Amino acid sequence: MHEPDALAKLPPENIRAIAPYQPGKPVETLERELGITGAIKVASNENPLGPSPLGLAAAHAALAGAHLYPDGAGHRLRAALAERLAVTEDELALGAGSNELIELLVRTFCRPGVDEVLSHRHAFMMYRLAAQAHGVPYRETPVDAELRCDVDALAAAIRPNTRIIFLPNPNNPTGAYVTAAELERLLAKLPPGVILAMDEAYFEYASMIPDYPVAERYRSAARRAIVTLRTFSKAYGLAGLRVGYAVGDPMLMGYLDRVRMPFNTSSVAQEAARAALGDEAHLQASRAANAAGLELVGTGLRGLGVRVYASAANFVLIDLGRDALPVYDALLQRGVITRPLRPAGLPNCLRISIGSVAENRRTLEAVRAVLGA
Ligand SMILES: Cc1ncc(COP(=O)(O)O)c(C=O)c1O
Structure with a gap:
């Protein structure tokens, strides 16, 4: 022993x-x-x-097929998301909550001990945890007196080995958000080889704020490395089912797809999320x-x-x-x-x-x- x-x-x-x-x-x-x-x-x-009542009903119905493995690609959910977000299915990746996508991003794109993850002080704790678990250096930049991210400090802190910047918008636990003008300042200084992972777990609540920037709108041919993370855990009320998604360049999503476990989201979660998405x-x-x-x-x-x-x-x-x-x-x-x-x-x-x-x-x-x- x-x-x-x-x-x-x-x-x-x-x-x-x-x-x-x-x-x-x-x-x-x-x-x-x-x-x-x-x-x-x-x-x-x-x-x-x-939970969304429509999501709940769909989950009940999906249970009848619980003896079968899920569609690993989550086609039906990705198709619904693609239509909703006006993107293609290959611009989407599903995860067991956005937490899994955070971890997948680190695992997929960072070499342990070499590439670093950057965020700001008092940012969502999973970024540090995911980096630490994979032996990836993690650094934090200062916040202002309101505990808001200082985007200029964040931009100034980027080093040649910075691979992913996690920017929670809004942030948990502070509730603070980065404005459109601030995001644009950061983007102006973002080197092309750095993935900017905009964590929009609370998007559905924040998106009504006039100067809240929807990160996906800033992704373009010139700015391919913006990845948005969203979840069904908050406004859709499906935290217990563990389902979230990433939106980004097909190249990046394809790499996430190679690394993820084949059945990372359950059939029940996929169906519940698909129905909840339509539960206006x-x-x-x-x-x-x-x-x-x-x-x-x-x-x-x-x-x-x-x-x-x-x-x-x-x-x-x-x-x-x-x-x-x-x-x-x-x-x-x-x-x-x-x-x-x-x-x-x-x-x-x-x-x-x-x-x-x-x-x-x-x-x-x-x-x-x-x-x-
Ligand atoms: C900022 C932020 N990102 C991601 C998550 C992860 O949520 P989930 O894995 O349930 O999608 C949370 C949950 O609290 C969060 O606050």
């Missing part, structure tokens, strides 16, 4: 250095720990309206509920004297001006699960997802009680 220490040393150094990802605490876990019922989770940026009513309701919730939660928290960062997504980042962990713990005691952000380098901050109207009110009430405001 191995000594525990011997096992601990089995993976290479870059794997041992990875800090485990800390997902939001499940409601059931908290309820069991505290012996309570009725806890709520506003920690994982999920859709409080639930659910999408509009999700956007409207989120906009109202952002307003309610943002105004409510500011009224409690809390600093609330502007958000273009379905969550808000709050700064408590002191270690946020005791507040996080006290909220847990009241059955409200938020997300502490020490792992993201923001020890004084919590991220609060927009929930249902009742969840938003309950969250505000709990924060009020905990802060004694």
Whole structure:
């Protein structure tokens, strides 16, 4: 038998250095720990309206074929996306959530120990994790006082070995977005050999903002290396089914296709996503509920004297001006699960997802009680 220490040393150094990802605490876990019922989770940026009903019906129907392997190419979903986005199917790649596509981009285009991944401080944590897991150097550039990406600093930081820039727009956990003018400044300085991966996981919420740049519109013959990542996990309410997509040059998508596992998205997920894409009513309701919730939660928290960062997504980042962990713990005691952000380098901050109207009110009430405001 191995000594525990011997096992601990089995993976290479870059794997041992990875800090485990800390997902939001499940409601059931908290309820069991505290012996309570009725806890709520506003920690994982999920859709409080639930899955798209059309998506759900399609998923049910697809289950009858669960004994068969899925169409590995996801043809029906890619065809629907191609039509919706006015691109060709070979400009699309599917992933088990956009998380898988982030990881696939790193795995496909970066040589371990040679090519680097660049993003900005407090950017979505998966970029670092994916780079680290593959032994790819990861570097971050500064943000401004509002925790917004400084695109000029990002452009200035590009080195000859920079292979991928991940730009989350809007970003999680800050909620900040890069404007069209800022993106254009970055593009003006982007060398042709650098992939700009625009992570638009919250696109459906942010795209209503007038100066929000839809990255795909900037892709052209002269700018072939812009890749857009999107997901069905947020506005479409299908986080549990794990399906997202990338849009980009057919050459780049073709390489992703070579590297991915043959059946990386399930038949149920593909069918649910295809139907959800056509569920305009659910999408509009999700956007409207989120906009109202952002307003309610943002105004409510500011009224409690809390600093609330502007958000273009379905969550808000709050700064408590002191270690946020005791507040996080006290909220847990009241059955409200938020997300502490020490792992993201923001020890004084919590991220609060927009929930249902009742969840938003309950969250505000709990924060009020905990802060004694
Ligand atoms: C910025 C950003 N990108 C990507 C993802 C990954 O989402 P999924 O893998 O569910 O598509 C998330 C999820 O929280 C996110 O916040």
